[in-house]
Structure formats: structure tokens, C-alpha cells
Amino acid sequence: MNFITILVTSIFILNFFMAGAVIFLERRDPSATWAWILVLFLIPLVGFILYLIFGQNLTKKRLFFWEDYKKIGVNQLIEEQTNLLAQNKLPLRTREAEIHRDLIYLSLTSNNALLTQDNEIDIFTDGRDKFNRLFHDIREAKDHIHMQYYIFRDDEMGKKLIDLLTEKAKQGVTVRILYDEMGSRRIRKRSFNKLIKAGGMVEVFFPSKIPFINLRVNFRNHRKLVIIDGKIGYVGGFNVGDEYLGLNKKFGYWRDTHLRIQGNAVHAIQIRFILDWNQASNRHDIYYEEKYFPKTFHSGKIPIQIVTSGPDSEAEHIKNGYIKMITSAKKSILIQTPYFIPDASILDALRIAALSGIDVQIMIPNKPDHMFVYWATMSYIGELLKVGAKVFIYDNGFVHAKMIVVDKNAASVGTANIDVRSFRLNFEVNAFMYDGPTAEKLVEVFEKDMEVSRELTYEQYLQRPIIIRFKESISRLLSPIL
Incomplete structure (x- = not known):
């Protein structure tokens, strides 16, 4: 009895100090703070372990450093653009x-x-179209192929891609692959043995230092990037695997949005890859070489900014861009996202827009990818339905697109979902585009998806069963740390 008393007392004291650390040292968002305190005290010992794994804070750590960044003149260009914009x-x-x-x-x-x-931009919404074009570009590569994916499957698609990259490595093309350990947990580095033997290089973002235990598992590199010869760049929602071709019975057809970019925005995508690669690599660091940033004239006319964010940053850059787009809208806001767990700032911005008479339309999947996230999504959807926003449930498979378009004149496509994880915990990247024709093409994509979607009305939402409301309430309570 004395042992049990001592154990319970020790756990209580430990939880007390952990709660103090969450409140006074971490300086988290209040909603996340309360969520962690709830977990710590409701499931004391397990909560402590969960906090050690999922509750770390990276905002004070500088993870990415590339001295050669200065050699390509980006710092000077940023200073010049800033001064010119200010004036x-x-x-x-x-x-x-x-x-x-x-x-x-x-x-x-x-x-x-x-x-x-x-x-210049090509928009892909179908996995087969995207990978057919990517495979074509890889076959045409002359110097280097840089590839970064959150999920890289060891299935038929993954094997075909590795085989093609192996061929290119044998031809003397430099091949680098970076994947996230959490997202690609089902693949092993030995799956890339023949590519590595042919001269290719493979690195893992935030690998486990102890087998089966990764204390940085909560911070996922969710970016999907490909750069070919410094001239072609890919960014968007598709990962590598058969499911992204619609071959997974659970999800069915996979609807995503991905961009193929030509022009100087590719240099910005290249910089992001190099920073991530050098952080993950201890042996294959990339140094400045002009071939990675070729000076080529391109006749495209689309203005683009490549915006990145991550848990190592104090500011939530992509979220701030979303809020700015929402608050600037005068007529319409179209959003496609597989997960909708906004923080108070995004939710208020959308609510105010809807109440102001702006046409707010949101499209989400009809099936859960992650159960708690799905029910939390539905709870927030109800709040926007209440103020007049329109919500569409995609019924033709699974919609995984991360897209926002305002007033048919600006759009953002990339890897960031409308959720707390993407804004605060994941490493993400989005392309912000300021071009009417491009925005209108994405509006057409949204409208085509509406043909295989059903509208969820506020009246229908109010009729959901009590058990669903209970699931929504519990999931929403945990949403700041999902």
C-alpha cells in the first residue's frame, strides 16, 4: 500500500511540474496548453509519455542553415524587392x-x-496525369533530380520510380531522395539499395536515433517537392504510392492538386530542398554550384511566391498568408482541404467573411483519413454553416487537395492543410499565385468537383445523431494537439 501511495504521489508531482513547464516555459497557444494539461491529468503516466513524444517545441531551434545561400544573391534580391515594394x-x-x-x-x-x-504553371488533379508527366521529365533530366516526399511507398508505383531513378543515376545524373521517417514508416532504406549502388543518394528527415522510438515524431516534413535540372519544379499534395493513382479500395479515386512550375520560382523550390537536404544529411551536403540555379529566360508571366513554414519558426507563415487572402476577399473564397481544424484566427476570418456576404465555399472528403481529425473537422464545419458558408462533401473518392482561391484573382496550392498541425507542427510549402487565368482554372476545377459532391446544409447538420455530436465534442477538445 505504501508503494502504491508513493507511486501515485510521484506521478501527481511529476504531472504538476510538467503542467508548469507547459504553462510557463513553453508559452504555447492557450488552446494547446489546455489540451495538454487535460491529457496530463486524465491519463497521468501515459500523458507524460505522450508529452515527451508529441509535446516538444522546436521554435527556438535553428534547424536550417546554408552559408552558400548568399552566393546566389537571394539576400540582395530580397532587400531590393522589399525596398521597392515599400516605396x-x-x-x-x-x-x-x-x-x-x-x-x-x-x-x-x-x-x-x-x-x-x-x-508558367501546369495544374494536375489526377495522379496518373501527374506521374506520367513527372516520369517524362525524369527521363529527360540531364544533370540532377532532387526529390522530397512525405510518403514514399514500397509498392508498384514506388518501385517503378526507384527503377527509373536508378537508370538515370547509371547515366550519370545526380539523384537525391529525401523522405520523412514518420510519413514513410512502411519503407526501409534497403528499398533504395540498387539506387544507392548506382550512385544515388537517399536521406531521411528526423530519423529515429533509438530503434522504434522517435522523440521528434510529432514534427513531420510534409513537403512534396521535385526539382529537375534546376528548370522544372513540382509542388502539391500527391505523395508516392499506388493509392495516389486511385488503387486503394478504402479511399477509391484520389483527388489532389499538384503544380508543375517552370520559371525562376523553381530556384525558390530548389533552395527549400537544399535546406531540408542539408539538415538531414551528414555526408552529402549540397554546396553552391551554378547548375542548381541555371540562368534561363522563360516567357511565362505568372507571379509566384514560394512560402514555407515549420515548427522551428516563430511565425506561421502559410497561415498568415491564408488569413491575408481571406480578409482581402470581396466576392468569393473557395477552399479545398482534407482536414478542416482552423485555429481561432482562421475561423474568425472565415466567419466574418461569410457574415459580410462573401461567398465562402468549402469542400471536404466524405470519409475519414484519420478518425479524430474527421470528427473535429465536422464540428468546425457546423460553425461556418451557421453563418451562411456553403459546404460540399466530395463523394467521388477522397479529396486531398490543399487549395484556396479568392475573388478569382489569387490562389494558393501546396502541402498545407487548413489545420493546426499544418500551421504549427509540420514543415510545409505552398505556392502563392497572383494571376487571374490561373485562379480561374482552379475555380473551374472546384466547380467540376462540385458535380460529384453534395451540399451539406445547416438543417442537415443539426439532424446528426447524438453519438456523432459526442464524437465531435471529444475530437474538438483534442484538436489543438491532433
Whole structure:
């Protein structure tokens, strides 16, 4: 009895000090603080272990450093663009860029997101189309292929891609693959043995230092990037695997959005890859070489900023960009996201927009990818339905697209969902585009998806069973740490 008393007392004291650390040392968002305190005291010992794994804070750690960053002149270009924008003297090639000058300034000054205005974009919404084009570009590669994915499956698609990359490595093309350990936990590095034997290089982001235990598992590199010869860049929602071709029976057809970019925005994508690669690599660091940033003239006319965010940063750059887009809208806001768990700032911005008469439309999947996240999503959806927003449930499989379009004049596509994890815990990357024709193409994509979706009305939402309301309440309570 004395032993049990001592154990219970020790756990209580430990929880007390952990709660104090969460409150006074971590300085988290209040909602996340309360969620962790709830977990610590409701499941004392397990809660402590969960906090050690999922509750770490990276905001004070500098993870990415690349001295050669200065050699490509980016710092100078950022300073010049900042000064010109502040003086209203930077020539902007599109009317849409002029409209969103303040958003451009925000991302430039807070995230060093250089504006490039010579880009051309191809939009992919089908996995087969995206991978057919990617495989074609890989076959045409002459110098290097840089590839980064959150999920890399060891299935038929993954094997075909590794085989093709192995062929290119044998031809003398430099091949680098970076994948996230948590997202790609089902693949082993030995799956890349033939690629490595052919000269390819493979690294893992935040690998486990102890077998089966990873204290950084909560911080996932959710980015999906490909750079080919420094001239072609891919960014968007598709990972590597058969499911992204619609071959998974659970999800069915996989609807995502991915961009193929040509122009100087590719240099920004290249920089992001190099920073991530050098952080993960102890043996294959990338140093400055002109071939990674070729000076080529491109006739594209689309202004783009590549904006990144992660848990190592004090600011939530992509979320701030979303809020700025929402608050600038005058007519319409279209959002596609597989998970909708906004914090108070995003939720208030959307609520105010809807109450102001702006046409707010949100499209979400009809099936859960992660159960708690799905029920939390439905709880927040109800709040927007109440103020007049329109919600569509995608019924043709699983919609995984991360897209926002405002007023048919600006859009963002990338890897960041509308949820707390993407804003605060994941390493993400989005392309912000200021071009009417591009925005209108994405609106057309949304409207085509509406044909295989059903609208969820507020009246229908109110009729959900009590058990569903209970699941929503519990999931919403935990949403700040999902």
C-alpha cells in the first residue's frame, strides 16, 4: 500500500511540474496548453509519455542553415524587392499582383519569399496525369533530380520510380531522395539499395536515433517537392504510392492538386530542398554550384511566391498568408482541404467573411483519413454553416487537395492543410499565385468537383445523431494537439 501511495504521489508531482513547464516555459497557444494539461491529468503516466513524444517545441531551434545561400544573391534580391515594394516602385506584371501587393510584402518580409514573375504553371488533379508527366521529365533530366516526399511507398508505383531513378543515376545524373521517417514508416532504406549502388543518394528527415522510438515524431516534413535540372519544379499534395493513382479500395479515386512550375520560382523550390537536404544529411551536403540555379529566360508571366513554414519558426507563415487572402476577399473564397481544424484566427476570418456576404465555399472528403481529425473537422464545419458558408462533401473518392482561391484573382496550392498541425507542427510549402487565368482554372476545377459532391446544409447538420455530436465534442477538445 505504501508503494502504491508513493507511486501515485510521484506521478501527481511529476504531472504538476510538467503542467508548469507547459504553462510557463513553453508559452504555447492557450488552446494547446489546455489540451495538454487535460491529457496530463486524465491519463497521468501515459500523458507524460505522450508529452515527451508529441509535446516538444522546436521554435527556438535553428534547424536550417546554408552559408552558400548568399552566393546566389537571394539576400540582395530580397532587400531590393522589399525596398521597392515599400516605396510602391516594384513593377508588377499582373493586375492581380497589384491587388495583392500587401500580401506579397507580408510573405517577402516575414518569410523571405522572393516574388518571381516569369513563371508558367501546369495544374494536375489526377495522379496518373501527374506521374506520367513527372516520369517524362525524369527521363529527360540531364544533370540532377532532387526529390522530397512525405510518403514514399514500397509498392508498384514506388518501385517503378526507384527503377527509373536508378537508370538515370547509371547515366550519370545526380539523384537525391529525401523522405520523412514518420510519413514513410512502411519503407526501409534497403528499398533504395540498387539506387544507392548506382550512385544515388537517399536521406531521411528526423530519423529515429533509438530503434522504434522517435522523440521528434510529432514534427513531420510534409513537403512534396521535385526539382529537375534546376528548370522544372513540382509542388502539391500527391505523395508516392499506388493509392495516389486511385488503387486503394478504402479511399477509391484520389483527388489532389499538384503544380508543375517552370520559371525562376523553381530556384525558390530548389533552395527549400537544399535546406531540408542539408539538415538531414551528414555526408552529402549540397554546396553552391551554378547548375542548381541555371540562368534561363522563360516567357511565362505568372507571379509566384514560394512560402514555407515549420515548427522551428516563430511565425506561421502559410497561415498568415491564408488569413491575408481571406480578409482581402470581396466576392468569393473557395477552399479545398482534407482536414478542416482552423485555429481561432482562421475561423474568425472565415466567419466574418461569410457574415459580410462573401461567398465562402468549402469542400471536404466524405470519409475519414484519420478518425479524430474527421470528427473535429465536422464540428468546425457546423460553425461556418451557421453563418451562411456553403459546404460540399466530395463523394467521388477522397479529396486531398490543399487549395484556396479568392475573388478569382489569387490562389494558393501546396502541402498545407487548413489545420493546426499544418500551421504549427509540420514543415510545409505552398505556392502563392497572383494571376487571374490561373485562379480561374482552379475555380473551374472546384466547380467540376462540385458535380460529384453534395451540399451539406445547416438543417442537415443539426439532424446528426447524438453519438456523432459526442464524437465531435471529444475530437474538438483534442484538436489543438491532433
